Amino acid sequence: PSPYTFPPERRRWRWCSASWYLNRLKEDDEACAAALQDAHIFLFHRLSPLLQPNGKGTFTPRTTDVQSILERLGSDQTLLKESVLIGCSEQKQAQFCLDVGDLDRATVEEEFKGKFIDLRKAFFLLREAEAPLVAKGQALLRWHQTSRFCSATGQPTTSNQAGSQRVCSSNGIVYYPKMSPVVIVLVSDGKRCLLGRQPSFPPGLYSALAGFCDMGQTSSLTFPLSARPPTCTCSL
Numbered sequence: 608p609s610p611y612t613f614p615p616e617r618r619r620w621r622w623c624s625a626s627w628y629l630n631r632l633k634e635d636d637e638a639c640a641a642a643l644q645d646a647h648i649f650l651f652h653r654l655s656p657l658l659q660p661n662g663k664g665t666f667t668p669r670t671t672d673v674q675s676i677l678e679r680l681g682s683d684q685t686l687l688k689e690s691v692l693i694g695c696s697e698q699k700q701a702q703f704c705l706d707v708g709d710l711d712r713a714t715v716e717e718e719f720k721g722k723f724i725d726l727r728k729a730f731f732l733l734r735e736a737e738a739p740l741v742a743k744g745q746a747l748l749r750w751h752q753t754s755r756f757c758s759a760t761g762q763p764t765t766s767n768q769a770g771s772q773r774v775c776s777s778n779g780i781v782y783y784p785k786m787s788p789v790v791i792v793l794v795s796d797g798k799r800c801l802l803g804r805q806p807s808f809p810p811g812l813y814s815a816l817a818g819f820c821d822m823g824q825t826s827s828l829t830f831p832l833s834a835r836p837p838t839c840t841c842s843l
């Protein structure tokens with residue numbers, strides 16, 4: 608049966624139960640390592656997600672049996688352990704992401720029968736439910752790749768098994784993944800949309816108006832500032 612045939616209370620309960628499980632995995636390295644063994648893994652190569660055609664005209668970013676394929680490619684358990692937890696299904700199937708940027712891109716694509724695709728292009732090929740997980744995976748992987756050292760002491764930081772934090776080996780400072788809030792607004796008069804473009808965009812590319820939030824700036828103030836020239840040129 609469709610999950611929507613369950614009474615709402617039951618769905619809420621399953622959602623809460625999955626959230627508690629996810630939090631437990633973030634705090635318990637051993638449970639997290641065990642969950643990794645039969646998890647769904649979202650593979651990336653230098654931050655580009657791997658998409659596999661699923662035969663129904665869409666693409667899936669999830670892979671299984673990653674460990675055996677990585678072993679065939681000459682990689683040991685160490686690489687798999689670098690996986691970062693990104694979520695879990697209501698059935699408590701853990702989801703991780705892993706960047707295999709040190710392996711040969713074409714060989715990995717061949718083994719997994721997929722393609723590593725630029726994230727922005729991948730969004731057009733993914734199902735709605737999976738796109739946020741892929742985006743979260745890339746953001747977390749990027750944070751880990753650029754947070755290997757403590758900014759106070761310069762000493763290496765180490766990640767917990769879930770990848771939800773990194774700790775300085777020298778003074779114990781705990782670092783958490785950083786967020787960069789951004790606002791995007793689609794302005795419409797009901798029939799038409801206001802789009803903008805930056806000089807760096809390729810010809811013909813326009814986007815809804817967007818901008819990063821500055822420290823202490825509210826989201827409603829972010830928009831008019833970012834919509835001002837020369838940040839973007841507006842056209843109807």
Ligand SMILES: [Zn+2]
Nearest residue numbers: 757760775778
């Ligand atoms: Zn430190």
